[in-house]
Structure formats: structure tokens, C-alpha cells
Amino acid sequence: MLRSFGMILLALAAGIIPAAGAYAAPRLSTPASAQEHFGVRLVDVPLYERGNQRALRYIVDYLPVGSVIHRRILIVNEQPDVAHLTVYPDAAKITNGQFVGDEGETPSGLTTWISVAHPVLTLAPHQQVMDMVTIKVPPGATAGEQYGVIWAQEAAAARSHKGFAILEVDRVGIRVYLAVGRGGAPPTSFRIMSVTGTKLKDGRPVIVAHVDNTGERAIDLSGTASLTGGPGGASAGPYTEQAIMTFAPGQSGNITFLAGNGLSDGPWQASVSLVSGFTKATLVATIDFGGKPAALSLSSAMYLGLGIPLVGLVIAGAVGWQTFRRRRAYA
Amino acid sequence: MSMHGGKVHIYSVLAAGVAITAATVMAAGPAMASSTQSGSQATGNSVTSSPAGDPDTTLTFTVNVGALSLTAPATADLGSGDPGTTISGVVTPVVVTDDRALLAASWTATASESDWTTGGATLAETIPAADATYTPGTITTTGTITTAGTPITLANAPAPVVVGSAGVGNNTATWDAGIAVAVPAGAVGGPYTGTLSQSVS
Numbered sequence: 254m255l256r257s258f259g260m261i262l263l264a265l266a267a268g269i270i271p272a273a274g275a276y277a278a279p280r281l282s283t284p285a286s287a288q289e290h291f292g293v294r295l296v297d298v299p300l301y302e303r304g305n306q307r308a309l310r311y312i313v314d315y316l317p318v319g320s321v322i323h324r325r326i327l328i329v330n331e332q333p334d335v336a337h338l339t340v341y342p343d344a345a346k347i348t349n350g351q352f353v354g355d356e357g358e359t360p361s362g363l364t365t366w367i368s369v370a371h372p373v374l375t376l377a378p379h380q381q382v383m384d385m386v387t388i389k390v391p392p393g394a395t396a397g398e399q400y401g402v403i404w405a406q407e408a409a410a411a412r413s414h415k416g417f418a419i420l421e422v423d424r425v426g427i428r429v430y431l432a433v434g435r436g437g438a439p440p441t442s443f444r445i446m447s448v449t450g451t452k453l454k455d456g457r458p459v460i461v462a463h464v465d466n467t468g469e470r471a472i473d474l475s476g477t478a479s480l481t482g483g484p485g486g487a488s489a490g491p492y493t494e495q496a497i498m499t500f501a502p503g504q505s506g507n508i509t510f511l512a513g514n515g516l517s518d519g520p521w522q523a524s525v526s527l528v529s530g531f532t533k534a535t536l537v538a539t540i541d542f543g544g545k546p547a548a549l550s551l552s553s554a555m556y557l558g559l560g561i562p563l564v565g566l567v568i569a570g571a572v573g574w575q576t577f578r579r580r581r582a583y584a
Numbered sequence: 585m586s587m588h589g590g591k592v593h594i595y596s597v598l599a600a601g602v603a604i605t606a607a608t609v610m611a612a613g614p615a616m617a618s619s620t621q622s623g624s625q626a627t628g629n630s631v632t633s634s635p636a637g638d639p640d641t642t643l644t645f646t647v648n649v650g651a652l653s654l655t656a657p658a659t660a661d662l663g664s665g666d667p668g669t670t671i672s673g674v675v676t677p678v679v680v681t682d683d684r685a686l687l688a689a690s691w692t693a694t695a696s697e698s699d700w701t702t703g704g705a706t707l708a709e710t711i712p713a714a715d716a717t718y719t720p721g722t723i724t725t726t727g728t729i730t731t732a733g734t735p736i737t738l739a740n741a742p743a744p745v746v747v748g749s750a751g752v753g754n755n756t757a758t759w760d761a762g763i764a765v766a767v768p769a770g771a772v773g774g775p776y777t778g779t780l781s782q783s784v785s
Contacts, residue, residue, distance in 0.1 A: 417673070423654050475749055
């Protein structure tokens with residue numbers, strides 16, 4: 254249907270008017286774009302992971318060399334017309350606190366281990382189908398964790414146009430965090446190194462927790478920040494994170510919590526609790542929102558994980574760090 | 585079923601709304617064995633609770649399905665302009681619908697762009713992706729979800745543009761993607777096509 258509509262557009266552009274009575278020419282003020290609308294869901298989750306929120310969203314597993322796993326995924330066409338989808342594995346990176354699938358169909362060690370039962374799908378309107386993802390860890394695979402995504406993709410058909418035009422390629426995917434090894438699973442651990450207060454450029458207070466991934470598996474961090482012991486005994490929060498932050502082993506960065514407008518500068522007792530899967534940590538520190546606002550916009554606050562040193566943070570963090578050092582007792 | 589280090593692991597089917605259909609039902613027990621929360625509470629060091637569960641027990645759940653989906657127009661016209669000017673248009677609406685009914689819902693939407701080409705797509709007939717920017721407009725949401733949008737300079741490699749986190753249950757986020765192309769002064773004339781790739785996972 255889309256193709257015939259496109260042909261009508263071309264005919265009109267060329268000045269060819271269909272003979273009167275053949276059919277009524279469609280009104281073409283702005284040709285409506287067809288919409289791409291489809292989705293995926295992970296269906297199979299290992300029984301022992303059923304309390305793990307990460308494992309309900311992503312394929313997270315630890316496998317010895319030579320093993321094979323199967324995971325069903327559901328693919329749904331939400332369009333009122335037929336959807337032509339491709340399903341394929343892609344490499345992914347964890348950078349700047351985000352898990353990002355690579356462009357196109359980027360191969361990696363992990364993608365060569367992954368196959369999809371039905372890589373090409375034609376779905377009727379509102380049809381949904383199950384597809385099967387198989388991951389085989391070959392002999393000789395190196396130990397360690399790799400990242401990838403299983404994408405379902407729809408690409409728009411090219412059409413004739415004037416000026417600048419965009420063709421859309423949409424992808425919805427299920428992340429894969431796959432660790433290879435033998436014996437007990439590699440440890441997941443992270444440490445909240447500091448909790449500090451600062452302000453965005455527009456003056457809104459923000460609580461910043463700096464985290465090190467000290468384990469051998471990637472973490473997807475979310476959590477809450479609460480304030481107590483403020484001026485006059487006030488308390489505030491809990492606040493949830495501005496954006497979930499993902500760190501690979503060895504990476505570190507910041508996770509931020511936007512506090513309420515109009516909060517006094519402090520000092521406050523800030524308690525930040527973070528969780529990734531079954532792993533949790535909490536740090537309590539004295540913070541202050543005062544001082545010169547850091548040169549942050551809301552969006553750059555989200556990416557403090559870039560590791561750019563921020564003078565305001567260091568000053569505000571000194572008090573928190575002192576408290577942290579006095580309290581700490583390493584296990 | 586699969587072999588996993590010699591043991592057989594039977595996989596449960598993800599449930600949002602559960603009807604247990606198999607004969608064997610696992611004995612009720614805590615989903616996670618809780619470990620003592622000592623000392624480390626105040627130090628920032630993490631504690632991992634070992635997941636309980638018997639990998640050899642058969643248990644099947646009926647699936648109540650709901651997916652993470654993306655909606656975007658298949659094509660968008662940005663209009664025309666002279667070399668040395670900026671052409672702006674909007675890809676609208678872009679919608680992330682998260683119907684997975686998760687207790688902890690989150691997703692990341694990324695965008696990347698091919699180079700813009702016209703004619704035979706030679707070097708002279710190409711405008712690099714980095715001459716264009718993607719600016720997510722105001723994000724409206726339904727359900728419980730926190731969103732943060734970031735304007736980016738487009739590139740062939742994907743970069744995050746909108747992140748949804750702290751979600752509870754089904755949620756949606758809708759925004760207009762402003763696309764602006766700074767047409768180089770030396771660009772040759774013609775209709776240019778770019779492929780915008782939006783991904784969510």
C-alpha cells in the first residue's frame with residue numbers, strides 16, 4: 254500500500270493528473286509518513302535469576318566454554334500494516350555510563366556465538382511471534398564478559414523527494430551481558446567512593462555519587478538518595494536517579510540524583526543506596542549544596558561519568574570524603 | 585533445556601501475571617537469601633545476596649506478554665536550503681512504549697545517522713553526518729519513569745539521546761526529534777537522503 258501511495262506522489266510531481274473518474278486523487282497537503290512501530294521482549298529467564306531485575310530485561314549469563322543456551326524472545330508488530338523485520342546480533346560497548354549497541358550489524362567475538370532462528374520476519378498487523386536466540390560458547394573462548402544486543406530492525410523503503418529527507422531505521426533490542434569461565438561466577442561488586450552535593454547551572458541541587466566498578470561484571474546502577482539532618486532537622490527525598498548508569502569492570506563514574514527545588518544548601522546527611530541486580534551498597538556522607546554551581550546543564554549532569562574533573566564537586570566533596578574516611582571499616 | 589556445566593537448567597518463562605501450569609511447584613521460599621547487612625552499609629562497599637533457587641526443579645509459567653517498543657515515522661522531510669545555511673526539521677513523534685510491566689524498568693534510546701548523500705554519493709555529493717544535530721524536545725511521559733534527554737551531534741556511531749530510568753510498571757515517553765543540518769558552503773545541489781537510526785534497548 255505504501256508503494257502505490259509513493260507512485261501516486263511521483264505521478265503528481267511529474268504533473269500527470271489521473272483521468273477524471275478513474276479514481277479520486279488523494280488530498281496531499283502533507284503526505285503522512287507511515288509509522289514504524291514494533292517491539293521485543295525477553296521471554297525466557299533462568300529460574301535462579303527470577304528476583305534479579307536486570308535478568309528480567311537482559312540476557313545476563315555466565316557460561317563455561319562449550320555450553321549452549323536458548324532464550325526465546327517475543328517480537329511484536331504494533332503497526333496497522335505489515336512489518337518487515339530483521340533480527341540479528343550486534344556488538345555493544347559500555348562507555349560514559351551507558352550501554353550502547355554499535356551501528357549496523359557490527360561483528361564481535363560474542364556475535365559469532367549468537368544465532369537467531371528466524372532472522373527475517375514478515376509480521377501481519379498486530380501479529381506477534383516467538384523467535385529463538387541460541388548462544389554457543391566455543392572451545393577456546395577467552396574468559397571474561399562481553400556485551401551485545403539482539404536487535405529487531407525495521408528499515409523504511411527509499412522514496413523520491415526534494416530537499417533533505419530522512420529514512421528511518423528503527424531497532425528495538427535485548428541486551429546481552431555474557432561472561433565466560435568455569436567454576437563460581439565472577440564477583441559483582443562496586444564501591445560508592447563519595448557522595449557530594451552540587452548545583453546545576455540553573456541552580457537546582459543535585460546529589461552526586463561517585464562509583465567504582467570493583468568487580469568482574471558490568472553493573473547497571475539505580476537507586477535512591479535521601480537527605481536527613483538538614484537545617485532545623487529537615488529531611489528530604491528519597492530521590493531516584495536521573496539516569497541509570499552502566500559501568501563495565503574497571504570503569505568508574507557518577508550517578509546523580511536531582512533533589513527538590515528550594516532546598517536549603519545544608520549541610521545535610523545524605524544517604525545514597527545503589528543496586529545492580531542482587532548487589533547493593535550504601536554510603537552516608539555529609540554534603541552541602543552551597544558554593545559556586547558547577548558548570549553543568551541537566552544533560553551534562555547525566556554524563557558526569559565522563560570523568561571530567563569538576564572543581565565545585567571537589568570542594569563540596571571534601572566534607573563528605575572526610576566523613577567517609579572516619580566511618581569506613583573495610584570488610 | 586540446555587546443558588550447563590553438567591547440570592540441566594530448566595528455564596522459567598517470564599511472567600507478568602502468572603498461572604502455574606506444571607505439575608511440580610517449588611517450595612515457597614525467599615527469592616533471595618539475604619546476607620547480613622553489617623558494617624558495609626556505611627562504607628560504600630557492595631554486598632551481594634546469593635540468589636536462592638534449585639536449578640533442577642521444573643517450573644513453567646504462562647506468559648502474559650508485553651514488549652518494549654519504538655514508534656517513529658518511516659520518513660521525514662526537512663525541507664530545502666542554500667549551501668551555507670542550516671535546514672531544520674522534526675521527526676515526530678518518537679515514542680518509547682515500555683509494556684514489560686517490570687518492577688525496575690529502564691531503557692536507553694540512541695540515535696545515529698548515515699552521511700547525507702545525493703546523486704551518485706561521491707565525496708562531493710556527500711554531507712557528513714556530523715554536520716547534523718539531533719535535539720530531543722520536551723519529553724512527555726505516562727506511567728512512572730524518569731527521562732533525561734541529551735542533544736547530540738549526529739555520527740555514524742550511535743549515541744544516547746534519551747534515557748528512561750527509575751521506572752515502575754508500564755510507561756511511555758514521547759518526544760519530537762529536532763534534526764538540523766548545517767549545509768556546507770561547498771555542497772552541491774540536489775535532494776539529499778540520510779538514514780536516521782533510532783534504537784532502544
